[in-house]
Amino acid sequence: MDNSAIKIATAPLPTRKTLKSRKNIPFQIVRFAVFNIRMLKMVTRAHR
Amino acid sequence: MARIVILGAGISGHTAALHLKRKLKNRHEIVVVSPNSNWNWIPSNIWVGVGKMSKNQVIFPLRPIYKRKGIEFRQAKATALWPEGDENSPQGAVDIVYTDPERLGDEERLTYDFLINATGPKLNFAATPGLGPDGNSLSVCTAQHAEETSKEFDKIVEALKRGERKTLVVGVGHGTCTCEGAAFEYTFNVEHELRERNVRDLAEVVYLTNEYDLGDFGVGGMQFAQRGFVTSSKMWTESLFRERNVRAILGAHVERVDPGVIYYEQLDGTKESLPFDFAMLLPPFRGADLKAFNSSGEDITSELFAPNGFLRVDADYTAKSYDSWTAEDWPKTYQSQSYENLFGIGIAFAPPHPISQPRTSPNGTLIAPAPPRTGMPSGVMGRIVAQSIADRLLSKSDAPLHKASMANMGAACIASAGASLKNGSAAAMTMYPIVPDFKRFPESGRDLKETTGEIGLGAHWTKLLLHYLFIYKAKARPLWFLIPE
Numbered sequence: 323m324d325n326s327a328i329k330i331a332t333a334p335l336p337t338r339k340t341l342k343s344r345k346n347i348p349f350q351i352v353r354f355a356v357f358n359i360r361m362l363k364m365v366t367r368a369h370r
Numbered sequence: 371m372a373r374i375v376i377l378g379a380g381i382s383g384h385t386a387a388l389h390l391k392r393k394l395k396n397r398h399e400i401v402v403v404s405p406n407s408n409w410n411w412i413p414s415n416i417w418v419g420v421g422k423m424s425k426n427q428v429i430f431p432l433r434p435i436y437k438r439k440g441i442e443f444r445q446a447k448a449t450a451l452w453p454e455g456d457e458n459s460p461q462g463a464v465d466i467v468y469t470d471p472e473r474l475g476d477e478e479r480l481t482y483d484f485l486i487n488a489t490g491p492k493l494n495f496a497a498t499p500g501l502g503p504d505g506n507s508l509s510v511c512t513a514q515h516a517e518e519t520s521k522e523f524d525k526i527v528e529a530l531k532r533g534e535r536k537t538l539v540v541g542v543g544h545g546t547c548t549c550e551g552a553a554f555e556y557t558f559n560v561e562h563e564l565r566e567r568n569v570r571d572l573a574e575v576v577y578l579t580n581e582y583d584l585g586d587f588g589v590g591g592m593q594f595a596q597r598g599f600v601t602s603s604k605m606w607t608e609s610l611f612r613e614r615n616v617r618a619i620l621g622a623h624v625e626r627v628d629p630g631v632i633y634y635e636q637l638d639g640t641k642e643s644l645p646f647d648f649a650m651l652l653p654p655f656r657g658a659d660l661k662a663f664n665s666s667g668e669d670i671t672s673e674l675f676a677p678n679g680f681l682r683v684d685a686d687y688t689a690k691s692y693d694s695w696t697a698e699d700w701p702k703t704y705q706s707q708s709y710e711n712l713f714g715i716g717i718a719f720a721p722p723h724p725i726s727q728p729r730t731s732p733n734g735t736l737i738a739p740a741p742p743r744t745g746m747p748s749g750v751m752g753r754i755v756a757q758s759i760a761d762r763l764l765s766k767s768d769a770p771l772h773k774a775s776m777a778n779m780g781a782a783c784i785a786s787a788g789a790s791l792k793n794g795s796a797a798a799m800t801m802y803p804i805v806p807d808f809k810r811f812p813e814s815g816r817d818l819k820e821t822t823g824e825i826g827l828g829a830h831w832t833k834l835l836l837h838y839l840f841i842y843k844a845k846a847r848p849l850w851f852l853i854p855e
């Protein structure tokens with residue numbers, strides 16, 4: 323039986339704070355920088 | 371002067387062509403054969419499919435770029451390989467049929483010293499009756515498909531505005547599809563766009579997939595270390611579905627798509643139908659179905675290619691159970707085992723086995739996400755094969771080949787979940803390695819420090835940045851080669 327509906331219904335919901343932080347421009351600028359540095363490190367190291 | 375022929379001008383083939391030209395300059399001839407005159411940044415087709423970008427923003431003509439770089443371009447489709455040559459010449463050759471309107475249907479046997487097969491996927495809509503734009507569902511696999519899909523999406527929005535209820539289904543159209551990540555992205559872009567256009571209330575959005583769990587993406591899911599816990603892509607994908615109120619149907623093999631109804635079987639063997647008003651279902655992929663012949667004209671297709679049409683390369687293709695494969699089975703150099711001047715890169719090489727666990731329904735139906743070969747590894751393969759060929763031409767003919775196994779390569783995947791500079795979002799994931807290696811990382815097969823995931827607006831900006839960066843790179847603008855694959 324497909325119990326995906328139950329799995330989704332019981333999945334954790336993000337708090338209001340988390341939802342806000344996902345759209346908060348200054349915070350997201352930092353996350354943007356962090357993710358891009360991480361990605362750059364990965365491509366330059368693992369792809370050699 | 372040697373001739374290197376590259377079949378396909380997609381992410382892997384075009385990358386290989388540019389790197390080869392940069393290394394070989396005018397000392398050797400580089401010929402690209404591709405049926406389309408345009409290059410397409412396929413990841414952004416998702417945005418074309420919801421009307422956020424125009425078709426022309428994701429494609430550009432290849433001819434001017436190749437002319438500027440001194441690369442030969444034949445707008446044609448490869449049909450057959452003659453790796454040992456034919457009765458007239460012992461030099462390897464490939465048969466091509468022109469799709470160029472000026473030479474439409476002309477055939478040519480093109481000789482080569484090195485051949486790179488980068489023909490990507492054949493969109494196998496025929497695997498499921500009624501699937502695809504010529505049938506009863508839509509696609510975003512090409513820019514043209516995406517543009518047509520966006521028009522259908524607009525019609526649905528209009529109907530919702532009139533107060534009609536609509537069911538929008540997004541997913542995969544066969545039990546053995548890959549590219550679930552793209553289906554996931556399109557689902558959440560559709561959902562986001564419905565909200566942006568204030569018509570979400572009357573729309574039901576359904577994600578229909580062959581994955582056993584949400585967040586599998588054909589790579590067996592991912593595990594992340596976050597705030598002192600090991601969490602999974604399953605957990606946060608389920609969370610996103612709950613937050614955005616998207617229904618999911620898992621472990622499904624679509625059997626048939628009739629006008630307005632999808633018929634599918636699930637892993638427990640039950641057969642269901644799903645009425646829809648709008649359905650974007652990705653097709654399963656096959657290889658380009660090239661034929662191969664030896665010098666006496668005998669068919670050697672099954673020696674060179676796997677039954678799914680992908681080129682066999684330096685992987686371990688011994689039949690094994692899912693539990694007994696190892697990361698070591700994955701190819702490293704992408705050289706054919708039969709001919710050392712033949713390479714297969716990007717989606718065109720035959721993967722040795724699935725990454726995500728394959729499952730079968732009680733009726734014997736295989737429901738198994740095929741392993742994805744995304745843009746980043748495809749580009750890397752293009753580059754390393756270009757380096758290998760350049761080394762063999764410029765220094766020693768037996769120079770060691772460059773290696774880039776997907777079991778030793780990381781990837782960044784950014785799954786768009788809504789396109790807007792201020793309200794957009796995406797799930798940004800890094801994983802290392804792409805193919806899990808349980809010897810090195812017994813816990814989850816991947817390095818928990820290097821495998822990360824987060825959702826936010828910043829990830830959408832990254833996705834947008836990559837759109838512009840990769841188009842810049844593909845246009846071979848100044849210093850293009852500094853942008854890593």
Ligand SMILES: Cc1cc2nc3c(=O)[nH]c(=O)nc-3n(C[C@H](O)[C@H](O)[C@H](O)COP(=O)(O)OP(=O)(O)OC[C@H]3O[C@@H](n4cnc5c(N)ncnc54)[C@H](O)[C@@H]3O)c2cc1C
Pocket residue numbers: 377378379380381382383403404405406412413414415416446447448449488489490491510511549552658715716717718743744745746748783784
């Ligand atoms: C909708 C969608 C969204 C995606 N989003 C992402 C994403 O966000 N990130 C990511 O990393 N990956 C993404 N991917 C996957 C990515 O597009 C592929 O990994 C990548 O395009 C593979 O590169 P390739 O060179 O192997 O194939 P392609 O880019 O498909 O290129 C194949 C080339 O071969 C040509 N060709 C076909 N048949 C022949 C023939 N017989 N003879 C000569 N040439 C031929 C084609 O015209 C084309 O030029 C997405 C895929 C889809 C469908």
